[in-house]
Amino acid sequence: MTQFNLDHARKIISSAQTKGVELGLKPLTVAVLDAGGHLVALERQDGSSILRPQIAMGKAFGAVAVGAGSRWLNENAQTRPHFIQALNGVAGGGIVPVPGGVLVRNATGDILGAVGITGDSSENDEAAAIAGIEAAGFKPDAG
Numbered sequence: 001m002t003q004f005n006l007d008h009a010r011k012i013i014s015s016a017q018t019k020g021v022e023l024g025l026k027p028l029t030v031a032v033l034d035a036g037g038h039l040v041a042l043e044r045q046d047g048s049s050i051l052r053p054q055i056a057m058g059k060a061f062g063a064v065a066v067g068a069g070s071r072w073l074n075e076n077a078q079t080r081p082h083f084i085q086a087l088n089g090v091a092g093g094g095i096v097p098v099p100g101g102v103l104v105r106n107a108t109g110d111i112l113g114a115v116g117i118t119g120d121s122s123e124n125d126e127a128a129a130i131a132g133i134e135a136a137g138f139k140p141d142a143g
Contacts, residue, residue: 004034004104004112008136009041012104012115016132017045020120028119028128031056032104035111037064045119052118059101059125060116061094067111069143070101071126100125103141104133112138 009032020028027045029052034040042053059070066073066087077084077097088095099122104112115133117125126142133140 004040006040008032008138011136012132013041013043014132015135016115016117016128017043019128019131020045020124023124023127025120025124025128028117028125029053029056030129030132031060031116032113033057033060033064033116034113035064037061040113048119055096055118056100056116058094058096058116059098059118060114061091061101062097063101063103063114063116063143064111065091065095067103069099069103069126069141070097070116071099072143073097073101074099074122075143098122099142100129102126102129102133103143104136105139105141107139109139111141115140 027047029044031042115129130140
C-alpha cells in the first residue's frame with residue numbers, strides 16, 4: 001500500500017492552487033488529512049478569510065469520518081437533516097457537509113485521507129481538490 005505523506009500533501013495543495021488560478025477562483029484554503037482524520041498539511045492563500053482553515057478541515061474531516069466525499073454529506077443534509085445534525089453533534093461540530101471534501105484513494109481503493117478546500121463555490125472547491133489529488137497520482141472520491 002502506498003504511504004500517504006507530507007510530500008503527497010504538498011503536491012495536492014500546490015496542484016489544487018494551480019487549478020484555482022487556472023479557473024480564476026477566489027483565494028483557496030486547502031487542508032489535507034490522513035485516514036485517521038489528522039492534519040497533514042494546510043495552506044491558506046493570501047486574501048483567504050479567517051475561518052477558512054476550519055471550514056477546509058471540516059469538509060475533509062467529514063469525508064474521512066464517514067468514508068464518503070462531502071458531496072454525499074450535502075445530499076444527506078438535504079434529505080435527512082436529522083441524521084447530519086446528529087452526526088455533526090457526535091463529531092463535536094467538526095463536520096462541514098458541503099461539497100469540497102474529497103477522499104484520497106490509492107489504486108486499490110483504500111482510503112489514504114481526504115482533502116478539504118474552501119474559498120470559492122463548493123463546486124469549484126471540489127474541482128480544485130480533484131485536480132490536486134489526481135496530480136499527486138491518487139484517485140479522488142467526491143462522493
